[in-house]
Every structure is written in C-alpha cells, then in structure tokens.
Amino acid sequence: MRARFWGTRGSIPTPGQRTVRYGGNTACVEVRDARGSILVLDAGTGLRELGLHLAQKANGPLSLEMFLSHLHWDHIQGIPFFRPAYDPRTAIRIHAPAHAHPLKDLLGIGMDDPFFPVDLDAIPARLDIEEMPHDGVRDAGPFHVRSTLLYHPAPALAYRVEADGRSLVYATDTEDPFSGRENPVIALASGADCLIHDAQYQDDDYKKGWGHSTIASAVDVAARAGVRRLVLYHHDPDRSDDALDEIGKRAQELARERAGDLEVLVAYEGMELAL
Ligand SMILES: [Zn+2]
Ligand SMILES: [Zn+2]
Numbered sequence: 001m002r003a004r005f006w007g008t009r010g011s012i013p014t015p016g017q018r019t020v021r022y023g024g025n026t027a028c029v030e031v032r033d034a035r036g037s038i039l040v041l042d043a044g045t046g047l048r049e050l051g052l053h054l055a056q057k058a059n060g061p062l063s064l065e066m067f068l069s070h071l072h073w074d075h076i077q078g079i080p081f082f083r084p085a086y087d088p089r090t091a092i093r094i095h096a097p098a099h100a101h102p103l104k105d106l107l108g109i110g111m112d113d114p115f116f117p118v119d120l121d122a123i124p125a126r127l128d129i130e131e132m133p134h135d136g137v138r139d140a141g142p143f144h145v146r147s148t149l150l151y152h153p154a155p156a157l158a159y160r161v162e163a164d165g166r167s168l169v170y171a172t173d174t175e176d177p178f179s180g181r182e183n184p185v186i187a188l189a190s191g192a193d194c195l196i197h198d199a200q201y202q203d204d205d206y207k208k209g210w211g212h213s214t215i216a217s218a219v220d221v222a223a224r225a226g227v228r229r230l231v232l233y234h235h236d237p238d239r240s241d242d243a244l245d246e247i248g249k250r251a252q253e254l255a256r257e258r259a260g261d262l263e264v265l266v267a268y269e270g271m272e273l274a275l
Contacts, residue, residue: 001166001275003194004030007046008267010172010200010212010234011074018240023269025049026074027172027234029196033163037141038064041159041170041196046269047078054084061089065140067132068096069172070156071106079107080116090125095138095145097155098131132157148188151179152211160188166275167192169227172234174198177217178208189225193275196267197221199232202247215251223259230255233267 007025014024026044040050043066054062062084069075084090096103107129108120120127132138134149134157146160151174158171169189174197176183189195200212213221215232222230232251235244248266255262265271 001034001161001164001168002032003168003196003273003275005046005267005269005271006030006050007042007044007078008233008235008269008271009044009074009237010198011237013045014237021241021268022235022244022266025269026077027069028078029170031143031161031168033142035142037143037163039140039143039145039161040064040066041161042067042069042075042172043078043082044074044076045078045081048081048083051078051081051083051085055087058084061091062087063091064093065143066092066094067140067145067159067170068094069150069158069170070097070152070154071099072154072173073110075173076107076110080111080118085123085125085127088124088126091128092125093128093130093140095130095132095140097134097147097149097157099155103131104129146188148184150174150185151176151181153209156211158185158188160192167194168275169195171195171221172198173211174213175209175211177213177221183221185221186225189221189227192225192227194229194231194273195222195225195227196231196233198234199247199251200234200236205236215247216254219251219254219258219262219264222262222264223255227262229263229265229273231265231267231273235267
C-alpha cells in the first residue's frame with residue numbers, strides 16, 4: 001500500500017510564498033494498493049491536482065472509492081473540480097458519515113444554483129453516495145475500512161484502511177485528546193503502520209472547542225497507539241513553511257522522548273509513503 005498527499009492544509013486553501021513547500025491545498029490523500037486500486041481520503045482542493053494526474057495517466061475507465069471524514073468545506077471543495085468526474089466512464093463511490101439529512105442533498109448544496117454552474121446530479125460520472133456508520137466496517141474493493149466517530153463540531157469520522165497486510169489510519173479534524181472521554185483514535189490506530197493525525201495547533205495557540213488537536217497531543221496519541229510512523233496533517237492556515245520546519249524538528253524530539261522509535265513526518269504536498 002502507498003499513500004500520496006495532494007492537500008495537507010486545514011480550514012482554507014493558502015496559496016502564496018510562505019506555503020510553497022508544504023503546500024496550500026486542503027485535505028486530500030490518495031491511497032493505492034499493490035495492484036493500483038485507488039482509495040481517496042477527503043476531497044479538499046488537493047483533489048483537483050489528483051484528478052489532473054489521474055486523467056493524464058488513465059488508460060481505460062477509472063473507478064475509485066472516496067471516503068470523506070466529514071462535510072466541512074476544506075474536505076469537499078475539490079469535488080466540483082475533479083476532472084475524472086466529467087467523464088461518463090468514471091465510477092466514484094463516496095462514503096461519508098451519516099447525517100440527519102440525506103448525504104446527496106448535503107453534498108449537492110454547494111453546487112446548487114447560484115453557487116456553482118453544474119449540479120451534483122448533472123455530473124457525468126456515475127456517483128454512488130453511501131452513508132458510513134459512525135462505528136462501522138466496509139469493504140471497498142481490496143481495502144478493508146473501519147470507522148470511528150470523532151469529537152468535532154460536525155459528525156466526522158476517522159478511518160483505518162487495510163490492504164496488502166498493511167494499515168493506515170486517517171484521523172483529521174479531531175479534538176479527541178481534549179474531549180474528556182476515552183479517545184477512540186487510540187484503539188482504531190492500535191499497532192498501525194502509519195497514523196495521519198490532525199496537528200493544527202501548538203500548545204500556545206490551541207483553541208478549545210474548534211475541533212482540532214495539537215502537535216504534542218498527536219505525538220501522544222501515536223505513542224499510546226503504538227504506531228510506527230506519525231504524519232502531522234491539517235496544518236493551520238497561518239502556519240508558514242519555516243514554522244512547519246520547526247514544528248517537525250520539535251515533534252520528532254518529543255517522539256524520541258515519548259516512544260523511542262516513533263518516526264514523525266510533517267505532511268507536504270507531493271509526499272509519498274510506502275507503507
Ligand atoms: Zn478540516
Ligand atoms: Zn472540520
């Protein structure tokens with residue numbers, strides 16, 4: 001299994017000179033198994049670049065599984081700009097947390113007239129939209145996926161993805177380290193090869209109730225779960241490349257003190273991991 005990061009930023013895209021190296025696109029990670037089956041985690045603006053890449057490389061119809069952590073803008077805004085969605089041969093199965101309203105209606109709101117010229121219903125690709133239980137399992141092609149509900153202002157899920165005997169956990173937009181309840185991410189990530197974790201804040205700019213973790217709490221979760229590798233993700237829009245360099249160094253020191261062999265990486269656009 002391999003993972004490639006197409007968007008690493010939280011909340012809002014941040015193009016500009018200060019964010020060139022880690023990137024300004026919002027949440028999107030591509031996962032592939034050994035045979036090339038594709039699973040996409042979140043559909044932030046990074047999805048646009050992934051779409052261009054897939055459209056270029058495609059030989060034959062594209063079929064992919066897309067798991068959305070939740071419906072906040074920074075996790076869905078790439079959908080209307082996903083090039084393969086405009087090819088009628090493409091099949092996309094979108095999985096997202098269940099809400100009180102039908103998912104299709106909720107996902108379509110941002111594309112309704114007058115907000116966008118193409119309705120979700122008018123997208124040429126075949127779209128299947130399925131509710132993911134808040135604590136459920138699903139087989140998606142060769143991928144076995146497990147979910148757990150996170151502590152966040154909107155229903156949001158973390159996913160554990162397994163294929164090829166490897167495991168990757170995607171836990172963004174989680175304030176669980178500060179929720180006062182048992183943190184479900186620790187059990188979900190237990191023994192995983194890689195944990196991609198929300199790391200929006202530092203200790204001194206943590207905002208209670210905004211639904212995010214700190215860098216130190218992400219390291220703590222990874223240490224408790226006994227994962228091999230932690231990827232800091234969903235960077236604060238105010239965080240510059242230089243600030244993220246510093247954060248990476250400090251987080252690795254923290255990890256060494258906490259759990260000797262835990263490797264910490266700071267996610268950047270284009271980063272590719274073999275799991
Ligand atoms: Zn977010
Ligand atoms: Zn969110």
